Amino acid sequence: MSASQTSDVPTDVPIDVPTLLVKIFGKDRPGITAGLFDTLAAYSVDVVDIEQVVTRGRIVLCALVTHPPAGLEGDLRATVHSWADSMRLQTEIISGHGDNRPRGHGRSLVTVLGHPLTAESTAAIAARITGAGGNIDRIFRLAKYPVTAVEFAVSGTEPEELRTALVTEAAALGVDIAVVAAGLHRRAQRLVVMDVDSTLIQDEVIELFAAHAGCEAEVAEVTAAAMRGELDFEQSLHARVKLLKGLDGSVVDKVRSEVRLTPGARTLIRTLKRLGFQVGVVSGGFTQVTDDLRERLGLDFAQANTLEIVDGKLTGRVIGEIVDRAGKARLLRRFAAEAGVPISQTVAIGDGANDLDMLNAAGLGVAFNAKPVVRQAAHTAVNFPFLDTVLYLLGVTREEVEAADMHVD
Numbered sequence: 487m488s489a490s491q492t493s494d495v496p497t498d499v500p501i502d503v504p505t506l507l508v509k510i511f512g513k514d515r516p517g518i519t520a521g522l523f524d525t526l527a528a529y530s531v532d533v534v535d536i537e538q539v540v541t542r543g544r545i546v547l548c549a550l551v552t553h554p555p556a557g558l559e560g561d562l563r564a565t566v567h568s569w570a571d572s573m574r575l576q577t578e579i580i581s582g583h584g585d586n587r588p589r590g591h592g593r594s595l596v597t598v599l600g601h602p603l604t605a606e607s608t609a610a611i612a613a614r615i616t617g618a619g620g621n622i623d624r625i626f627r628l629a630k631y632p633v634t635a636v637e638f639a640v641s642g643t644e645p646e647e648l649r650t651a652l653v654t655e656a657a658a659l660g661v662d663i664a665v666v667a668a669g670l671h672r673r674a675q676r677l678v679v680m681d682v683d684s685t686l687i688q689d690e691v692i693e694l695f696a697a698h699a700g701c702e703a704e705v706a707e708v709t710a711a712a713m714r715g716e717l718d719f720e721q722s723l724h725a726r727v728k729l730l731k732g733l734d735g736s737v738v739d740k741v742r743s744e745v746r747l748t749p750g751a752r753t754l755i756r757t758l759k760r761l762g763f764q765v766g767v768v769s770g771g772f773t774q775v776t777d778d779l780r781e782r783l784g785l786d787f788a789q790a791n792t793l794e795i796v797d798g799k800l801t802g803r804v805i806g807e808i809v810d811r812a813g814k815a816r817l818l819r820r821f822a823a824e825a826g827v828p829i830s831q832t833v834a835i836g837d838g839a840n841d842l843d844m845l846n847a848a849g850l851g852v853a854f855n856a857k858p859v860v861r862q863a864a865h866t867a868v869n870f871p872f873l874d875t876v877l878y879l880l881g882v883t884r885e886e887v888e889a890a891d892m893h894v895d
Contacts, residue, residue: 501584504553505534508566512575514545522549525569529554529562534585550585593668594620594645596638596652597879600661601870603634607659611638611652618651619643629884632750632872637881639668653866664866664879666850676880677827678758679818679844681836682769682776682790685854686873688746691771692726695793695800698737701729715839715859719770719810723791724803731802735795738774745775750874755783757877757890764825768814770840772804787821815843835876836860852876 510522519538526549535550554562563579570577598611615622620643628635640648649665656663683690696705705726712722758765766787769776773792780788791809794801809817814836822829834841834848837856845851845864853864854873861867868875877887 503584505582505584506531506551506553506559506562507580507582508549508551509578509580510547510549510570510575511545511577512570512573514540514543515573518545518573518575519547521569521573522547522566525566526551526562528565529558531562553581592620592640592642592644592647594640594643594648595666595668595881596640596648597628597635597664597666597881598638598661599633599635599663599868599870599875599878601633603636603661607661610655610659611661611663614651614655615640615643615648618648620648628878628881629887631884633870633875633878635875635878635884649865656867657861657869662866662868662870664850664852666879676831676833677764677766677822677825678833678835679766679768679787679821679848680834680854681814681838681841681844682767682779683771684837685835685841686748686751686767686779688748689744691741691745691769691775692730694741694744695730695733695737695772696726698740699730699733705729712838712840714857719840720808723770723808723810727793727804728802730793730800733800735798735800737800738795742775742778745779748871748873750872752783753874753887753890754876755785757874757882757887759784760890761882761886764821764827766821768809768817768844770809770814786825787817789817811840811843814841815847818844818847833876833880835873850879852879 508522508526510518531551531554533549533551537548539546553559566579567577596615600607612622615638620640622638623641624639626637628637645665645667652663652665680686690706690709692709693702693706696702708717708722708726711717712719755765764786766785767776767779769790771790773790776788776790779785789809791804792806794803794805807813818832818834819829822832829847830849832848833850833852834844835852835854836845837854837860839857839859842860842863845853845860851865853860853867854876855869855871856864856867866879868879874887
């Protein structure tokens with residue numbers, strides 16, 4: 487369309503133009519929406535806005551339409567009421583002027599996960615949105631299982647201000663909250679990169695190796711300290727791997743078979759791939775496991791440390807580029823460049839202190855069942871044991887998740 491054409495197209499309804507708000511509510515059944523607009527069509531009105539919601543079998547349908555020609559409003563009202571009565575519905579028709587009020591500057595989407603989502607926490611969230619200068623324009627349920635997930639469309643305040651007001655108090659409210667800027671980019675093709683140990687999988691891979699070497703307790707103690715940020719990761723990695731010296735290389739296959747995916751991991755990856763996302767992993771663990779996960783799960787990217795094996799035995803050393811805290815952020819940027827995705831369109835998921843640089847570099851950093859230091863520093867947190875709940879933070883509905891599950895190849 488040319489510029490001259492677009493200049494002739496009205497963008498809204500002037501505030502002084504008379505309009506009617508037609509509200510229909512009652513038991514839902516097929517044909518209500520078509521029936522209402524068939525009735526209105528006889529009066530040559532234009533549709534300005536429509537909103538419809540069905541909750542527990544009850545429909546609320548609102549239609550904002552232009553005023554009918556002079557002298558026909560009374561007839562329109564009588565006809566709509568008569569039609570509604572025939573459908574056993576209630577109706578209300580309100581005269582006014584113009585369209586909905588303009589939305590304020592700043593558009594955000596606030597996703598709330600609760601198990602359960604209580605009235606008390608919902609009231610607190612709404613009050614904090616108002617206190618931050620925001621207005622709730624719309625609320626939409628994304629999921630009811632395994633958590634209740636709802637999305638608030640908010641205008642009137644900038645996303646960063648809203649995030650500061652809400653996310654820091656999420657734990658006290660007993661919910662998880664994510665705040666992202668609204669816009670077309672929400673569903674643009676993205677890149678999701680996640681940690682592996684205690685995120686994609688339930689295990690710490692080095693501890694699985696250590697169990698076969700008989701040094702599980704020593705390795706677990708060092709791992710826990712590193713994840714809390716008390717030890718330099720690279721030093722702790724070398725110290726732990728050194729304890730594996732002499733272990734037979736055949737243990738790699740045994741460890742691969744022992745790895746347990748986090749509940750919801752397959753669903754998360756399958757759904758993201760169906761929606762056009764690219765998915766990768768970065769790990770302070772080992773390529774001997776992540777390469778297998780990449781193949782099994784159809785991942786686009788995978789990078790980890792590599793255990794050195796010589797003459798069929800682990801040497802107690804790692805070779806190649808070390809994947810540490812800074813390395814994970816560096817790999818996120820590398821994957822984004824290779825995928826052609828702006829860093830602002832990336833999502834990172836992790837649980838440990840060595841994930842923090844990656845979480846903060848991503849457009850959305852998600853702390854998944856994370857240590858306190860990580861929850862406090864990340865953009866948002868998920869404290870439920872199902873990895874696929876992260877999908878709701880991206881605006882994906884439960885219905886879309888189930889549709890992806892139904893189309894498993």
